[in-house]
Amino acid sequence: MVERNIKYLENITLDEIKGFGEKRLSSFKKHGINNISDLLRFFPKKHIDRSQISKIDSITTDITKEITILGEVTDVSVFTTKTRLRIATLAIKDDTGLIRAKWFGPQYIETRFKKGDSVAISGIPDVKKTGSIEFKNATIEKFSDLEELNETGSLIPIYPKIEGLSSTIIRKGIKEALRRTPKIEDFVSRKELGQYKIIDRISSYNKIHFPDTINEFEDARYRLAFDEFIYLQSIFKEIKETYNKNETGIKHTIKKETLINFEKDIPFKLTNSQKKVINEIFSDMKNSSPMKRLLQGDVGSGKTIVAAAAVYAAINSSHQAVLMAPTEVLAEQHFNSLKKILIFNDVQIYLLTSSVTDRDKIMNTIKDGTPALIIGTHALIQDKVKFNNLGLAIIDEQQRFGVEQRKKLTSSQDKTPHQLVMTATPIPRTTALAIYGDLNLSVIDEMPPGRKTINSILYEGSKEDTEKIYTLCENHLKNKSQIFVVCPFIEESEKIDIKAAENVYKQFKEKFSNYEVEILHGKINSEDKEKIMEDMHNNKIDILVSTVVIEVGIDIHNATLMIIESAERFGLNQLHQLRGRVGRGVKESDCVFHVTDGKNMETITEVGKKRLQAIVENNDGFKLSEIDLQIRGEGKITGTSQSGMSDLKVADIRYDYDILQSSKDYFENNVTTINEALIQEEAKILFPNFSKVEDST
Numbered sequence: 001m002v003e004r005n006i007k008y009l010e011n012i013t014l015d016e017i018k019g020f021g022e023k024r025l026s027s028f029k030k031h032g033i034n035n036i037s038d039l040l041r042f043f044p045k046k047h048i049d050r051s052q053i054s055k056i057d058s059i060t061t062d063i064t065k066e067i068t069i070l071g072e073v074t075d076v077s078v079f080t081t082k083t084r085l086r087i088a089t090l091a092i093k094d095d096t097g098l099i100r101a102k103w104f105g106p107q108y109i110e111t112r113f114k115k116g117d118s119v120a121i122s123g124i125p126d127v128k129k130t131g132s133i134e135f136k137n138a139t140i141e142k143f144s145d146l147e148e149l150n151e152t153g154s155l156i157p158i159y160p161k162i163e164g165l166s167s168t169i170i171r172k173g174i175k176e177a178l179r180r181t182p183k184i185e186d187f188v189s190r191k192e193l194g195q196y197k198i199i200d201r202i203s204s205y206n207k208i209h210f211p212d213t214i215n216e217f218e219d220a221r222y223r224l225a226f227d228e229f230i231y232l233q234s235i236f237k238e239i240k241e242t243y244n245k246n247e248t249g250i251k252h253t254i255k256k257e258t259l260i261n262f263e264k265d266i267p268f269k270l271t272n273s274q275k276k277v278i279n280e281i282f283s284d285m286k287n288s289s290p291m292k293r294l295l296q297g298d299v300g301s302g303k304t305i306v307a308a309a310a311v312y313a314a315i316n317s318s319h320q321a322v323l324m325a326p327t328e329v330l331a332e333q334h335f336n337s338l339k340k341i342l343i344f345n346d347v348q349i350y351l352l353t354s355s356v357t358d359r360d361k362i363m364n365t366i367k368d369g370t371p372a373l374i375i376g377t378h379a380l381i382q383d384k385v386k387f388n389n390l391g392l393a394i395i396d397e398q399q400r401f402g403v404e405q406r407k408k409l410t411s412s413q414d415k416t417p418h419q420l421v422m423t424a425t426p427i428p429r430t431t432a433l434a435i436y437g438d439l440n441l442s443v444i445d446e447m448p449p450g451r452k453t454i455n456s457i458l459y460e461g462s463k464e465d466t467e468k469i470y471t472l473c474e475n476h477l478k479n480k481s482q483i484f485v486v487c488p489f490i491e492e493s494e495k496i497d498i499k500a501a502e503n504v505y506k507q508f509k510e511k512f513s514n515y516e517v518e519i520l521h522g523k524i525n526s527e528d529k530e531k532i533m534e535d536m537h538n539n540k541i542d543i544l545v546s547t548v549v550i551e552v553g554i555d556i557h558n559a560t561l562m563i564i565e566s567a568e569r570f571g572l573n574q575l576h577q578l579r580g581r582v583g584r585g586v587k588e589s590d591c592v593f594h595v596t597d598g599k600n601m602e603t604i605t606e607v608g609k610k611r612l613q614a615i616v617e618n619n620d621g622f623k624l625s626e627i628d629l630q631i632r633g634e635g636k637i638t639g640t641s642q643s644g645m646s647d648l649k650v651a652d653i654r655y656d657y658d659i660l661q662s663s664k665d666y667f668e669n670n671v672t673t674i675n676e677a678l679i680q681e682e683a684k685i686l687f688p689n690f691s692k693v694e695d696s697t
């Protein structure tokens with residue numbers, strides 16, 4: 001049998017497939033499908049299960065699983081509501097009855113279907129009281145000839161729409177491509193296939209398209225996802241090897257005493273986990289190949305002190321260090337907390353933001369190479385800021401920056417500074433591999449001693465619940481504790497955020513007139529902001545109402561109550577971060593998740609409800625990240641080219657943790673037998689975005 005590999009298949013252009021004329025070829029090309037490999041990897045978005053094909057008169061109210069109706073379109077109409085929502089409706093009949101199917105939004109169903117078309121429509125039907133049956137945003141597929149379906153197995157593949165091509169043509173093309181590819185060279189040996197319980201490659205391609213059973217489809221998907229994770233690991237391994245060969249790093253002089261001296265002047269003992277992580281960082285920093293390390297740890301695990309230790313080491317070895325935060329507010333917060341930690345150690349610290357007045361002085365310090373720590377936003381590296389002695393760059397990222405963005409950091413001088421990336425949110429391992437696979441990982445997996453679990457309480461937006469919250473506040477205030485109130489976060493406009501915060505502030509000020517109530521938001525000037533933070537630290541403020549600016553960094557041990565207003569609007573990780581602002585001292589702490597006024601768990605969005613349920617049930621940031629990923633769906637995360645994750649076609653980073661583990665096991669434990677050359681070659685073809693990054697590293 002002829003053994004083909006992906007590279008070979010890349011070289012067979014589509015015009016070699018019979019039945020593909022100019023027009024069809026150009027439609028495929030417009031969709032990025034140029035050769036047999038592309039075509040084989042044009043995966044179906046779903047399958048219609050023949051055994052789930054129903055007659056209309058058999059549809060009952062209790063159907064909860066997807067079914068498929070085969071029928072003929074009898075009417076097409078479009079309607080726009082007052083709120084400018086487009087609704088397209090098709091009437092579809094079979095020989096037993098009639099249904100209606102509606103699509104909301106600009107899907108232009110009406111341009112794709114006309115009276116008389118034979119269609120298969122799949123979804124969960126809604127049976128009205130009147131007995132009429134409706135499908136909403138269902139999957140619909142045109143069949144030029146229903147007979148054609150007999151050519152496929154019991155599961156009919158449905159492909160993403162390609163302009164100008166019917167599904168029939170796509171299916172035929174793929175069949176032909178598969179026929180011409182009797183075998184694909186496999187990097188997994190026969191023996192290993194059995195060992196890892198995976199099917200061979202050509203079967204995976206056959207069965208992802210034309211499975212006979214759902215199980216066959218699952219096996220195919222498993223194998224293809226397994227391969228994708230292998231490609232990622234191979235690419236990242238290569239990137240790491242390139243880093244390690246790179247000798248442009250700075251060999252910092254770090255001695256045993258460095259950590260001992262550092263620890264002498266901090267107000268607590270480092271946890272073992274912090275020590276382990278600091279030693280990993282120090283060992284990288286002593287090396288001539290630049291460090292690329294990711295520091296992960298749940299909120300409150302003590303990442304700041306680890307960063308401080310790294311800064312201390314860099315400066316002690318006569319270099320500059322820079323700490324970048326995603327926003328100015330966060331940069332300021334880091335400035336304040338690091339100032340406190342490093343003050344005893346005689347470290348010069350500067351904050352460089354747009355509102356800073358002695359800019360020139362700081363710029364000069366940066367230029368003349370004086371060992372110091374500079375804290376700022378990304379403007380720090382993108383501007384004309386010329387470091388000449390930069391030995392360490394710490395990136396505190398709230399969002400996830402991709403491989404490409406991180407790369408920019410290190411390209412400014414001939415010596416490459418060591419790089420430490422800190423994540424504010426723990427990331428599930430599948431995601432971590434996809435986004436941060438090029439970095440070495442350090443994890444703080446131990447909380448500082450004496451942490452108490454925080455009681456999470458969910459309150460709805462009713463009068464009674466609001467009263468309960470006030471009572472809770474009284475209790476905390478009587479106990480001489482401080483309270484945070486975080487206000488609705490409305491994405492579109494900071495102005496509206498501030499207004500909402502001001503309203504809440506008024507309510508609390510009225511209710512608690514005997515106490516010190518303050519407000520903090522992004523538009524308050526930095527001097528006042530600093531004063532407020534200082535007062536909060538010195539227990540001069542009892543209740544601090546704020547917009548989300550306090551999300552990261554604020555660390556007040558006497559704060560024991562966190563109230564999150566309109567909690568259903570916040571992201572899950574954000575809720576977890578906010579909750580982590582209390583429970584840091586010796587006193588018992590509470591976190592209240594308060595649904596927007598006038599709303600309750602039944603009237604908020606499904607997503608909001610799921611998030612609130614998850615947050616009150618879970619304390620573990622990693623677990624919450626996983627849930628968050630599942631709630632949000634993959635689209636939002638992969639929808640960008642930033643990380644190259646869009647190259648993952650089959651693997652789903654929300655659910656495929658098991659597959660990742662197994663592929664890791666295979667990749668790491670078969671070093672001697674694995675066909676790495678083939679994997680690398682294919683990875684470059686199939687993951688062009690990642691490979692680009694690697695080329696320019």
Ligand code: ADP
Binds near residue numbers: 269274298299300
């Ligand atoms: P995060 O990881 O969320 O950035 P921080 O660095 O802000 O956490 O640390 C959270 C709190 O724990 C701070 O008050 C910090 O001073 C304290 N902390 C950190 N490490 C220790 C430790 N080893 N022992 C006691 N407290 C610690």
Ligand code: MG
Binds near residue numbers: 303304552553
């Ligand atoms: Mg922090």
